[in-house]
Amino acid sequence: MSTPLPAEALVGIPGGTLITKTPEEGRALAMLIARHTIHQIQPDLDILKAGRPGYSADPAMLTAASQVVAIEFQTIAAANNYWR
Template sequence: MTGYLPTLKTASPEEGFELALKLSRLAVKFTQPDEAVRMKLRAIYEADAQALIATSHVVSTNFQTIAAANGYWLS
């Protein structure tokens, strides 16, 4: 499988964050390819504070990777 991931280079931190969200969603889709199952599970985790915090952690980790690739905070 090739060509489904874009480059990590982005024009701004905002685009980088959007890319982090996309990468996180792709990970879920590859982990659970059945859309019906994902929708069923969403009803469970959308009301679970710990699951939402874990989701934020995944997005944060992806954003850190993108930020490092782009040197967002270099002087």
């Protein structure tokens, strides 16, 4: 038995574009894209929830996750010409 994630949690690029109005929105998009990638690889909410407590209290995991967000943000920032 498993609890599938809703369809909107499985979209690769929420909103369908890398262009955002502000750096803050671009950062939020980077975080969202990183999360949705995890959803696409593991779409069972129960398994994701089971891993969450250990994951989010482990500094090594938090650092690894923040690195993925940093890489996604590089792409989004370049797409937006750094909101210059």
